[in-house]
Amino acid sequence: MRHLRWVIIGLIFLVTLINYVDRLTISVLAPILTKELQLTNLQFAWLGTWFLLAYTISQALSGRMLDRLGTKRGFSLSVTVWSIAAMATAGARSLTSLGVCRFVLGFGEAGNWPGAAKVVAEWFPFRERAFAMAIFNSGAALGAVLAPPLIVFLQLRYGWQTTFLVTGSLGFLWLIVWQIVYDAPARHRWLTPAERQLIADGQRPTEAEAQTRLAPETATVASVSWRTLLTYREVWAILLARVLCDPTWWLYITWLPKYLSDVRGFTLAEIGMYAWAPYLAADAGSLVGGAASGMLISRGWSVPAARRAVIVAAALLMPVGALAVRIEDAMAGLVLMSVVLFAFQAWINNVQTIPSDLFPPQLVASVAGLGGFGAGIGSMIFTLVTGWIVDHFSYTAVFTIAATLGPLATILLLALMRRPTPTPAPAPLAHPAG
Numbered sequence: 445m446r447h448l449r450w451v452i453i454g455l456i457f458l459v460t461l462i463n464y465v466d467r468l469t470i471s472v473l474a475p476i477l478t479k480e481l482q483l484t485n486l487q488f489a490w491l492g493t494w495f496l497l498a499y500t501i502s503q504a505l506s507g508r509m510l511d512r513l514g515t516k517r518g519f520s521l522s523v524t525v526w527s528i529a530a531m532a533t534a535g536a537r538s539l540t541s542l543g544v545c546r547f548v549l550g551f552g553e554a555g556n557w558p559g560a561a562k563v564v565a566e567w568f569p570f571r572e573r574a575f576a577m578a579i580f581n582s583g584a585a586l587g588a589v590l591a592p593p594l595i596v597f598l599q600l601r602y603g604w605q606t607t608f609l610v611t612g613s614l615g616f617l618w619l620i621v622w623q624i625v626y627d628a629p630a631r632h633r634w635l636t637p638a639e640r641q642l643i644a645d646g647q648r649p650t651e652a653e654a655q656t657r658l659a660p661e662t663a664t665v666a667s668v669s670w671r672t673l674l675t676y677r678e679v680w681a682i683l684l685a686r687v688l689c690d691p692t693w694w695l696y697i698t699w700l701p702k703y704l705s706d707v708r709g710f711t712l713a714e715i716g717m718y719a720w721a722p723y724l725a726a727d728a729g730s731l732v733g734g735a736a737s738g739m740l741i742s743r744g745w746s747v748p749a750a751r752r753a754v755i756v757a758a759a760l761l762m763p764v765g766a767l768a769v770r771i772e773d774a775m776a777g778l779v780l781m782s783v784v785l786f787a788f789q790a791w792i793n794n795v796q797t798i799p800s801d802l803f804p805p806q807l808v809a810s811v812a813g814l815g816g817f818g819a820g821i822g823s824m825i826f827t828l829v830t831g832w833i834v835d836h837f838s839y840t841a842v843f844t845i846a847a848t849l850g851p852l853a854t855i856l857l858l859a860l861m862r863r864p865t866p867t868p869a870p871a872p873l874a875h876p877a878g
Contacts, residue, residue: 445634449567449643453576455622456560457583459523462614463556464587465594466530466549467495467697469611470542472595472719473604474702475712477542480604485702487539489831492698493824494543498550500820504670506555507813511806515562516626518809522555523615523622530612534605554816561796561812565805567629567643571741574751574797578734581793585730585785588697588723596716670814678802679811681860683818685795689853690819691826692762692846693788696722696781698827703839708774718778725782726789733758733790737797747801748861751794755854758794761787762850769843784847791850795857 445451470477470491478488510518529548536542560580568576598607629635629643673679701719704710710718733754740750761783768780799811830842 446636446639448632448635448639449576449629452563452567452626453579455618455625456563456580459519459615459618459622460556460560460580460583461587461590462618463526463553464584464697465591465611465614466526467553468588468591469530469595469608470533470546471698472592472701472715473599473607475705475715476599476604478702481537481539481542483539484831485835486831488702489828490539491542491546492694492827492831495546495550496694496820496824496827498547499554500817500824502551502554503558503816503820504813507558507809507811507816508670510555510559510562510809510813514628515559515566516622516628518555519559519626520619520622522552522559523619524552526552527612527615527619528552530615531609533612534608554820557796557816558809558813561799562805562809564797565800565808569643570747570801571738573800574737574741574794575731575734577797578730578732578793581730581734581789581796582727585723585725585727585789589720589727591723592701592719593716596712599712670810673807673811673814677860678798679814681857682795682798682811682815684860685853685857686792686815686819687822687853688849688856689788689791689795689822691823692765692784692849693792694823694827695830695842695846696785699830699834699839699842700781703769704774707769707839708777710774718775721778722782722785726785729758729786729789730793732786733793734797736790737794751798751801752858754794755791755857758787758791759850759854762791763847766844766847769840788850791854 474488477483478485483491506518506522509521513521526549529545529552533542533545533549536545561577564573564576564580595607595611598610602610627633629640700722701715704715704719705712737750737754740753741747745753764780765784768777768784771777771780796812796815799808799815803811826846833842
């Protein structure tokens with residue numbers, strides 16, 4: 445099969461889309477569920493917090509699991525867990541049972557991101573990695589686009605219990621295709637000799653790129669502990685930047701449908717008609733962000749400089765979110781929110797590519813998982829605080845705070861990533877770690 449690597453990333457795009465449909469089902473149905481189960485905003489925030497608690501724990505664990513088990517088995521395990529949890533939500537009848545289902549869902553869904561980063565590192569040369577990341581990340585945005593109309597249609601036609609059963613079953617359908625199609629590039633029977641050589645050649649860093657590598661190609665997940673990875677300031681840069689910036693995305697993912705209902709007066713049908721627009725912009729932002737850094741690299745920019753340029757440009761757009769909740773016209777507000785999500789996806793797409801720039805493929809999922817751990821910590825805290833602020837103050841305060849997070853995260857990222865000269869890997873990498 446020619447261009448097999450693009451078929452593989454297409455599968456990752458599809459499972460990421462399913463991931464977001466399953467994740468957003470409860471957010472889109474929030475106006476129905478909160479009334480039927482008599483939940484306050486703070487209680488609804490707790491559902492998001494339980495999801496994020498499991499998601500945060502599992503990000504780091506999933507990264508190690510994927511590096512140890514391999515991509516095929518690791519992905520299969522993650523998708524199975526989250527699909528079971530998504531379908532089980534149909535039987536929830538209380539805050540407690542909803543919370544349990546959301547916790548298990550978060551634990552399974554977390555494996556998608558370190559797994560996708562590992563696929564990109566294994567299958568794509570340096571110059572294509574940001575665009576490959578953009579393709580799979582666009583699955584998150586497109587899933588958020590498709591989720592509102594799909595979920596509203598299923599709810600109005602069949603009820604919310606059947607909606608959870610239908611959306612949850614999509615992961616099992618994907619698993620059938622995954623088991624048939626996927627294998628590691630070194631032993632994939634469908635990979636042409638030409639593409640096998642392209643992947644091998646493209647994964648060998650140039651002399652300049654090799655100097656930026658923070659671990660030798662001989663390093664293995666068995667010989668490198670989390671403690672060792674955390675001796676790198678670049679790992680801390682990714683982790684802490686995501687602590688600050690990822691809550692922006694989770695705010696819009698978790699609270700946008702409810703904000704449109706509570707503040708803008710949208711009906712459930714209107715949420716299905718209009719709430720997809722910001723997520724479509726996010727889809728475009730993911731693709732543009734990946735293509736932009738790839739284009740700069742092809743024009744002679746160094747890999748770090750290209751990533752940095754796109755990250756900074758995206759961060760400068762995010763503060764318009766503070767205006768989105770102050771403008772009177774609801775549609776104009778949605779346009780400004782669309783700009784925020786466009787910028788966020790361009791930002792995160794390049795930040796998530798950094799682990800594959802700096803570490804060999806066998807460590808990428810572990811580093812990406814630590815970044816996801818940071819994202820979960822920040823998002824969990826911010827989601828819970830959002831519920832309290834909305835109950836006691838307003839949505840305006842929350843969106844204003846979120847508008848500052850992108851620039852602050854970027855300043856922190858660039859400050860910690862700066863090194864005066866290439867630094868050799870810390871000594872523990874040369875020896876098995878405890």
